[in-house]
Amino acid sequence: MSTPAAFAGLAALMGDPARAAMLQALLSGEALTAGELARAAGIGAPAASAHLARLAEGGLVLVHPQGRHRYHRLAGEEVAAAIEMLGGLATAVAPARRWPHGEEFRQARLCYDHLAGRLGVALHGALTGRGWIAPAPGGWQATGAGEAGLAALGVDLTAARRARRFACDCMDWSERRAHLAGGLGREIAACCLRRHWLRRLPPLREGDPLGRRRLALTPEGARQLDAALGVRLAA
Amino acid sequence: MSTPAAFAGLAALMGDPARAAMLQALLSGEALTAGELARAAGIGAPAASAHLARLAEGGLVLVHPQGRHRYHRLAGEEVAAAIEMLGGLATAVAPARRWPHGEEFRQARLCYDHLAGRLGVALHGALTGRGWIAPAPGGWQATGAGEAGLAALGVDLTAARRARRFACDCMDWSERRAHLAGGLGREIAACCLRRHWLRRLPPLREGDPLGRRRLALTPEGARQLDAALGVRLAA
DNA sequence: TGGTCGCTTCGGTCCGGGGCGAAGCGTCGC
């Protein structure tokens, strides 16, 4: 099929260390400039420009020129899901001794536009366990209880439904379990940030490709999520 | 983390056309000899040997020496799932005009040890829709009705439970939806083949990397799956 | 309207690694 060649081309696109670092940095969901991505990848501007052109031509990133900056972001949720899953396989297959980013990174982080880490999989488990979401063709749908409960939390279900997929699974890289993606995943993350239940942490090091994804649960957030959903993360 | 480097290494491993063709061929779930894989990749024996050594060292394939042959198979279900998902992204991102393997390939095929294609996603939908399986931490569990129904079909649930994961989702490459993997997915596929509800089709061309995955539903299989689960594929 | 800045293009270098032929080695079959 077109696939052996297309597959190899896509994998090769991800298979360069510099491009991989760029994609990892873009998993924060932000749109980053070519310069920021060059710093994240640890290469010069000309090399970064060439890499970004290839990523864009390959359909993995979208370019957004704005003044003298060129902003880049991942082309979509499926791209993010594939990167996250490949990262999971990499840690599964390689020794993967320690996590330079500490436990915080496994605890809570962004995966494109939704929540990942222990918090992400705990939320997924709580939503399914309490029957707030139920299996539907191609993903999940909200039940009656779920609509009420999510609305009470402040999740914008109307916005969530506007997404191409309302709710679907995304393989969690560190936990090797599914967390929730799709419009609902995005709106839950947005709600948690808007209500200051989660806050973004600054990168540990300047130019760290993964630093932009770091999140921390606030005391208020821990309280609210426990009360509403029984989500309780081990300290 | 270890990830930018490990991630890139893993992706680069998949990013060579010859290695990609080998991995695709191994998605049939069979263990293939180095020579068969060389033919599937369209390269000579020395090159194939080097590629397979790298795939094995990277943890993607396991080697099984047997006499003067060396059999290779995918290292596990997660490897298969990642390959399948990356293939899906490749078709999503590239034009992906026509399917040289025809509609049969989208209809039913093997994905490692379980069923994929329209049949695979239809089975997934039927099992969830009828409440035979229900969400559980890390995947799915069988309900009471599911245990009875599956046993009546002839699915070996005891064997299914011996797997590391009983049932989990695997992104379907052509349908862009989840189908069922894990021990249950494997046993369902085995049951369908054992009872001649499905039969393996010969490769269209000699040395076709994807040919080994082709399946066809028999009339008896269509009847049985419709009666038991309401699974009916459009002709 | 210069000057600075962000990014791209061009030119050139260099290295990794993918390919093959030939040879070596262990296994199977007559």
Place this chain on the structure above:
DNA sequence: GCGACGCTTCGCCCCGGACCGAAGCGACCA
């Protein structure tokens, strides 16, 4: 036990592509 076979190792060539410095181009600022 000898040849055939499957696979690996070795030696070699060669090409793609990753990188940088320098230059070019457009956008913002004073």
